[in-house]
Amino acid sequence: MSRPFLVPTGELFRRRGERHRVTLAGPLRGLALSTSRLADGDVVADLVLEAQGDTVTVSGTVAGDWTGECRRCLEPTGGRVVVEVSEVFEPDAVEGETYPLGTDTIDLEPALREALALALPVAPLCDEACAGPDPGAHPVTTAADDEVDDGIGGESNGDGRPAGDPRWGALDALRFDT
Ligand SMILES: [Zn+2]
Numbered sequence: 001m002s003r004p005f006l007v008p009t010g011e012l013f014r015r016r017g018e019r020h021r022v023t024l025a026g027p028l029r030g031l032a033l034s035t036s037r038l039a040d041g042d043v044v045a046d047l048v049l050e051a052q053g054d055t056v057t058v059s060g061t062v063a064g065d066w067t068g069e070c071r072r073c074l075e076p077t078g079g080r081v082v083v084e085v086s087e088v089f090e091p092d093a094v095e096g097e098t099y100p101l102g103t104d105t106i107d108l109e110p111a112l113r114e115a116l117a118l119a120l121p122v123a124p125l126c127d128e129a130c131a132g133p134d135p136g137a138h139p140v141t142t143a144a145d146d147e148v149d150d151g152i153g154g155e156s157n158g159d160g161r162p163a164g165d166p167r168w169g170a171l172d173a174l175r176f177d178t
Pocket of ligand 1 (some may be wrong): 070071072073074075125126127130131132
């Protein structure tokens with residue numbers, strides 16, 4: 001399995017204090033938030049790595065495409081997120097503050113995943129001016145109802161999302177006469 005975000009650190013530590021610029025690209029699978037998720041294409045990380053003492057600082061940007069469902073019209077939508085990254089990697093990482101550094105490699109993937117996950121839109125819009133579903137084109141279907149249930153099922157949202165999101169409440173109130 002290729003590890004596009006695994007970088008050897010030998011050169012970094014031989015030249016402490018020197019800035020090494022790298023551009024890394026590869027897929028990051030399984031990143032999702034609410035109805036949006038990272039698309040299947042490559043994520044591109046444009047980073048500067050620098051060793052100081054026995055730590056490595058990493059800064060730059062990571063960019064990726066996302067796809068999702070418009071919260072008003074429920075049509076597929078998407079876009080690109082570009083996130084700034086600034087992290088410290090050290091042999092004895094501090095949970096929530098720094099990332100672990102391997103003996104002769106640095107695995108940037110967890111930091112990149114975290115940065116992108118936080119940047120995915122929680123409630124995507126296809127357009128700021130989206131007027132919501134067109135009743136003629138989109139008669140009420142049970143499939144749409146199922147997805148609304150997903151947002152308000154207090155017991156079943158194991159991913160920490162607050163239950164009873166008021167935005168879904170507004171969808172609940174929508175009724176279409178057919
Ligand atoms: Zn829309």
